[in-house]
Amino acid sequence: MEIPTAALIDCGLPEEEANQLVDLLGQIPVQSDVELWRFLAEEVLTPEIPFSIHQYLYQQVFEQRISHGEPAPAWIPGERERDGSHLAAWAADLKLDGFDAVYDWSISNREEFTTKLIDSLRIQFQKRPQKIMDLNAGVEQVDWLRDATLNIVESCLRDKSEETAILFQRTTDEVQRLSYRELRDLTAQVANGLTEAGIEPGERVAVMLPMTPESVAIFLGIIAAGCVVVTIADSFSAEEMQVRLKITTPQMIFIQDVITRNGRQLPLYAKLESLPELPAVVLSESESESLEVSLRESDQLWSEFLSTNSELTCVPRLPHDEATILFSSGTTGNPKGIPWDQTTPIKSAGDGYLHHDIHCGDVVCWPTNLGWMMGPWLVYASLINDASIALSDAVPTSRRFCEFVQNAGVNMLGLVPSIVSVWRSQDATAGLDWSQIKVFSSTGECSNSEDMLWLMSRAGYRPVIEYCGGTETGGGYITGTVMKPGVPGLFSCPALGFEWLLLNESGEATTNGEVFFVPPVIGLSTRLINRDHHEVYFADLSAGPQGQTLRRHGDQIEALPGGYFRAHGRVDDAMNLGGIKVSSVQIEELLTQTSGVREVAAIAVSPPGGGPGQLVIFVVMQDGVTFVSEELLQRMQQIIRSQLNPLFKIHAVREIELLPRTASNKVMRRKLRDLYQSEES
CATH class of the missing domain: 3.40.50.12780 (ANL, N-terminal domain)
Known part of the structure; x- marks a missing residue:
């Protein structure tokens, strides 16, 4: 692997250490990007080496994948995971090869999966169940562990x-x-x-x-x-x-x-x-x-x-x-x-x-x-x-x-x-x-x-x-x-x-x-204290492509090559900008790379007289960094223009000391909208 010494020095490594690392990298035989990264992660890159070096080498090793938008693994399972994990033991016991095969079995054999899980966890019963999964009342109201008594x-x-x-x-x-x-x-x-x-x-x-x-x-x-x-x-x-x-x-x-x-x-x-x-x-x-x-x-x-x-x-x-x-x-x-x-x-x-x-x-x-x-x-x-x-x-x-x-x-x-x-x-x-x-x-x-x-x-x-x-x-x-x-x-x-x-x-x-x-999945709620469970999760939903009963959740997920997924937040966090639907989380993920910024929240606000939503960005600045609204707006606009969509225009950037969050750490965008509108009124 050929890496210029100057690049490592630019990343913060002293010249002598940079030369030593270049010599070491030059001795590594040509191999796949995954095996090369495994060697670097296990044998070369310690926490004491500046993270900028880690980041630079990761980008160099996986340059082709990154440029094509393909997932680049930073961790590869070793012998401990292949042979010593609980899931590996399950796969061996079921005579199945790899995670995907175990997953397919788990959703094709839900009662058997739940039974095996209960046995693996050694769940204690005062009276054992007559049936693990009873669907007589339908998938909305599964009777789990029928006739059992227990105290978890x-x-x-x-x-x-x-x-x-x-x-x-x-x-x-x-x-x-x-x-x-x-x-x-x-x-x-x-x-x-x-x-x-x-x-x-x-x-x-x-x-x-x-x-x-x-x-x-x-x-x-x-x-x-x-x-x-x-x-x-x-x-x-x-x-x-x-x-x-x-x-x-x-x-x-x-x-x-x-x-x-x-x-x-x-x-x-x-x-x-x-x-x-x-x-x-x-x-x-x-x-x-x-x-x-x-x-x-x-x-x-x-x-x-x-x-x-x-x-x-x-x-x-x-x-x-x-x-x-x-x-x-x-x-x-x-x-x-x-x-x-x-x-x-x-x-x-x-x-x-x-x-x-x-x-x-x-x-x-x-x-x-x-x-x-x-x-x-x-x-x-x-x-x-x-x-x-x-x-x-x-x-x-x-x-x-x-x-x-x-x-x-x-x-x-x-x-x-x-x-x-x-x-x-x-x-x-x-x-x-x-x-x-x-x-x-x-x-x-x-x-x-x-x-x-x-x-x-x-x-x-x-x-x-x-x-x-x-x-x-x-x-x-x-x-x-x-x-x-x-x-x-x-x-x-x-x-x-x-x-x-x-x-x-x-x-x-x-x-x-x-x-x-x-459904069914053990753990899914079957009732609510102060709402109608059916209305919240099942009402007005059509059957799935294969006639399945579907349950509403509300997250937006993107499937990527290689069986990976990226979360884009809640569907109800979406906004329309210039007639184009975009997730606020998608904008936030991009803008967190802005230097000097610790946290970002994106909201769409309707102007006082109505009309298209205006994109407003709230930022929490890093310690010691001065907030300059116009300069920050221009830098963020350039990121959106180059990495998302040039049609998305930032209307305003506002500084805030802390983003309002729920107890489960979700950003409360409604509060930010109320705050912005009260300031503008």
């Missing part, structure tokens, strides 16, 4: 005694450990405390807490008692919290006194001021029992609530009984209350097992909250797979959090792409050893390919499992696998057992269109 907590807390269930860090940098036995005991104290408080099985109990060992035990304890967890993100305002409590009418709430974010102490307990009728159990943010607030007469301390009885008896439940209620993002109107029943965790844990390849003893970290689906997902995907959960009170974008990832020995690190963007801009991982990471995963928003290449390089090139689904799916419908090469920012496969179609506005199959699910 028993599958989370199988007897693993002194093995680590949770690693956690708070206040100090010390990484502490909670064993499975200790977590089981604390879960029992919560469950028995609820019973002693008169809370009956089937009743709802709210949780508004950060992710801590206590909140995990509370989550499990409520379900163990046969009750239903109503999860509310701790970032919600008092008004948003009240909306969710009104929808679900819980009997009590677990809440913290305060929460500290970026050095600022923010109130949590105070949000209950207008709800005197709702009893609360209040935890202290500090490890001491001392609170930052005074309690109402109806409320009690965490230590007062806990039962002295640490014997765990899980109340038997039916498969379709509610276990958790989560909420959709709620960017329009009231949020949808979406129940997870006793079967939904099988989907979460199954994705962790088959796609994220979580093994017994692995350490799984995903900065999240119980109010977003990835919170319950993290609990189930870790504990049902006999792994450890890693929790830190550090801000996820901080150097301290990156150090925690190293010190806790994290093997599977999940995140949202905007976190990676900040890490990269601040070089937050410099000097850290992330070699223990086996898999990254990314969800919540569309990924930037350069950021994901950077992330892979921080751990000696490990794959990023892109992961996309929704609260109503219990997991992902499109994702990645360790059995196929990984391309930065792209999905490599549909989720096993999950069939879906890409259709255009005429209902015809296409390579870039709206996603429609083809």
Whole structure:
């Protein structure tokens, strides 16, 4: 491979090191681009080498693919993935060759697939099902695990005694450990405390807490008692919290006194001021029992609530009984209350097992909250797979959090792409050893390919499992696998057992269109708390090309060569510019490459007198970079002109300190439209 020394020097490598690297590259025998990159990633490119060198060599190796718009893999499965992954074991057991064959089997044999998944996860039953998948009521209302009784907590807390269930860090940098036995005991104290408080099985109990060992035990304890967890993100305002409590009418709430974010102490307990009728159990943010607030007469301390009885008896439940209620993002109107029943965790844990390849003893970290689906997902995907959960009170974008990832020995690190963007801009991982990471995963928003290449390089090139689904799916419908090469920012496969179609506005199959699910799939919601489930997901849909019953989802996905996929956000994030339909996410993906810009959001705004939509860009600038509206508009316009469509004209660029986001990290474009129109009026 011939690379000019000057090019490496221009990328930031000292001359002596550049000469050494050129000599090394010159000795590599001619081989395929994939094998050449594998050698560079495994033997040459360390995290200490400037990322600009990684990026330059990646572009040189895959120049032909990139110029033709073909996916260029930055990670290639090795022997460990081919022979040691859960999915490889499945393929061998089924006598099938490769991922695609296993996927085809999984959607052609859905009941057998679900049965094998339940067996692989060792789901515990108090009474085994007579039938795994009963379709007598149709695919909208599947009777999963008919005639069974179970409590999913028993599958989370199988007897693993002194093995680590949770690693956690708070206040100090010390990484502490909670064993499975200790977590089981604390879960029992919560469950028995609820019973002693008169809370009956089937009743709802709210949780508004950060992710801590206590909140995990509370989550499990409520379900163990046969009750239903109503999860509310701790970032919600008092008004948003009240909306969710009104929808679900819980009997009590677990809440913290305060929460500290970026050095600022923010109130949590105070949000209950207008709800005197709702009893609360209040935890202290500090490890001491001392609170930052005074309690109402109806409320009690965490230590007062806990039962002295640490014997765990899980109340038997039916498969379709509610276990958790989560909420959709709620960017329009009231949020949808979406129940997870006793079967939904099988989907979460199954994705962790088959796609994220979580093994017994692995350490799984995903900065999240119980109010977003990835919170319950993290609990189930870790504990049902006999792994450890890693929790830190550090801000996820901080150097301290990156150090925690190293010190806790994290093997599977999940995140949202905007976190990676900040890490990269601040070089937050410099000097850290992330070699223990086996898999990254990314969800919540569309990924930037350069950021994901950077992330892979921080751990000696490990794959990023892109992961996309929704609260109503219990997991992902499109994702990645360790059995196929990984391309930065792209999905490599549909989720096993999950069939879906890409259709255009005429209902015809296409390579870039709206996603429609083809049920049945375990984990899919079958009801909503405050909406008509059929109206939301099934009403007014024609049958699929082969007569299938289709379920509405609303994402836009593009199929690429080689079996890869790119997400283009929500179909309802589309805009019409000059009579041409384009996704706001598509514009944002392009404009994030603008130098000096950290984040971008694109909206279309109608002028006061009506007429065609005008393209407005909101930007979050990188630290220390001055916002100059006209200069930035011209640079962004050039990118759109050259890389998307010269007919798309930017009307205005506005600076904003932070993009408004939902609890699940989706950009709230409606708020940006309202903000812009209020400023212009």
